[in-house]
Amino acid sequence: MNRVIEDYLKTIYDIHATEGKVTTTAIAQRLKIAPASVTGMLKKLARMNLVQYEKYQGVRLTSAGEQIALEVIRHHRLIELFLAQALNVPWDQVHEEAEKWEHVLSEEMEDRIDRWLGSPKTDPHGAPIPDKNGHIEEPPKVRLCEVVPVSRVVVAEVSDHDPELLRYLGKLNVYPGTSLEVVQVEPFDRSMEVRIGEQIRVLSALVTRCIWVTDVQALDA
Amino acid sequence: MNRVIEDYLKTIYDIHATEGKVTTTAIAQRLKIAPASVTGMLKKLARMNLVQYEKYQGVRLTSAGEQIALEVIRHHRLIELFLAQALNVPWDQVHEEAEKWEHVLSEEMEDRIDRWLGSPKTDPHGAPIPDKNGHIEEPPKVRLCEVVPVSRVVVAEVSDHDPELLRYLGKLNVYPGTSLEVVQVEPFDRSMEVRIGEQIRVLSALVTRCIWVTDVQALDA
DNA sequence: AATATAATTTAGGACAACCTAAATATTTTC
DNA sequence: GAAAATATTTAGGTTGTCCTAAATTATATT
Known part of the structure; x- marks a missing residue:
């Protein structure tokens, strides 16, 4: 298995896990490749029995493809x-x-x-x-932006793609395992007031989308 | 710089260091590529100013090429x-x-x-x-097979290409830094009687070619 | 010095993975 | 449900790295 094929399979797995349906365009965007090129490769992967592919219908990994991913x-x-x-x-x-x-x-x-x-x-x-x-x-987890106030949650996972985001979270002391309290949500832009340790911070929806949490417990303020 | 080019430059450096003149065929053999393909790539490397190349005359790294290697x-x-x-x-x-x-x-x-x-x-x-x-x-070093008996030498370096050879040397306790005594050489096949610690062993010319030594000291038996 | 052998290059081609532009299918909007 | 917008595929092309077979050049032999 070469680099290119591995990257396609991994990407398909990832899109499936985070977005659901896996479209040609979504793959193209992540891999920074023209959609037309993706179509060609999907046909090849189908021939290799690594994906199930039907024109215009998106693509799914076979168990062999998932194994490699x-x-x-x-x-x-x-x-x-x-x-x-x-x-x-x-x-x-x-x-x-x-x-x-x-x-x-x-x-x-x-x-x-x-x-x-x-x-x-x-x-x-x-x-x-x-x-x-x-x-x-x-393990079951939800995006922080889906949590309704007032709740206590535990950070399970954060998106690893953007180094800047990670440095920002590091500065805020937000890591897997960190406990947070969702104090309130601003309806206008869905920004979120969150207690992290002793600090109260406002996180934008862009950030709360990238944090997955578990153990959501409603608190009566 | 991609993998392929890096491999060519590294190979050219290596052949130059161990064999001297760098021929098309020598490169082809090491990289397991047809000689005709090597010719093409050498032209490309010359265009990129990574090697000096003249038809039929072999090839040399430029300083830019050597840097990358x-x-x-x-x-x-x-x-x-x-x-x-x-x-x-x-x-x-x-x-x-x-x-x-x-x-x-x-x-x-x-x-x-x-x-x-x-x-x-x-x-x-x-x-x-x-x-x-x-x-x-x-540091200056010579192949063990070039050493004349009776001498004491210190192993400087061993060839890293053949895992079997390395396992064999490991069993013999021959490592960089190990001190050896060349007792005698059999003229027929150039096999060598060598003292390693307490043991006396006979090493074939195939093996002594792959061991480089320094600090050669003649001993009067 | 002529010839045989070996090394190297030229010519022409294959293949993988990408591209753009044009054509076609699907989805959304009114 | 027709038109517009979007997504996807087809067609044709480019690039990089490899191949084989044939032609050429260099080297070795007699």
Whole structure:
């Protein structure tokens, strides 16, 4: 399996997980490739039995395709955590590195890194790491922007794509495991007043969309 | 700079260092590519001012080409040592991994690994690691097969290409830094009787060709 | 020095992954 | 439900890296 195909499969998996339906255009945008090129590649992936593809209807991974996608995602997330722990790479940088390393990691090194880390369950952004058999545990979680005040929540995962966002969250002390209190929401722009430790902060909807939380508990103010 | 070009430049550097003249065929053999394809690529590299190329006359790196080659080699050797030290990867496996990782290592990670290792001077096989400016310190050394008995020598470097050879040398306890005594050479096949610690072993010419030594001291038996 | 052998290059082509522009299908809007 | 807007596919083309077979040049042999 080469880099290009791995990237397509991983992207399809990711869009499916976050957006639902996987369209040609969505893939094209993420991979920064013209839609016409994506169509061609989807036909090839279908021929290889890695996706189910019907013209104009979007695309779905077959179990073979999903298997490969999960392997790449496992690589990605193990590498992210390894870089963070072994080399102290800040959490806003690990994603970009892992994007490249994931494609050159042998099974042998995957195992060694996994052992070195003690078979971790999540990466530095809180995303679950699939096991060797491609089994992934996705605990139920909602976007912070969906939570209604007044509630207490625990951060489960944050989006890893934008380094700036991650540096901002780091400054706010928002990490997986951090407990937050949603104080109130401004209806106009859906910005959110949130208590983080002792601080009260206002987070824009752009930010609250990128934070997934669990253990939502309604509080009576 | 992409993978392919980096591999060509690195290979040219390597052939120059070990064999002297760099021919089309030699490159083709190492890269497992047809000679005709190499000719085409050499023209391209010449257009890019990375090599000096004259038909039928072989090829030489320009300083720009050498710079890139040394960067890749630095990556390669840092990665080899890092894998060996951080993840305990045995020395016969690190080369194959590094062949892939060297092309995806960012400057930032290169620096972090270098710092983690304490700016090492040599890789697990004894090969010198170029510094960030592309300066490489090649101490004078000769192949073990060139040494005349009776001499004491110190192993400087061993070939890293063949995992089987490395496992064999490991079993014999021959590592960079190991001291050896050349007892005698059989003229027929140039096999060599060598003292390693307490043991006396006979090494074939195939093996003694792959071991470079320094500090050759004649002994009067 | 002529010839045989080996190395190298030229010519022409394959293939993967991308592109743009034009055509067609689907979805949205009125 | 027709028209407009959007999404998708088709057609044709480009680029990079490789290939084989044939032609050429260099080297070795007698």
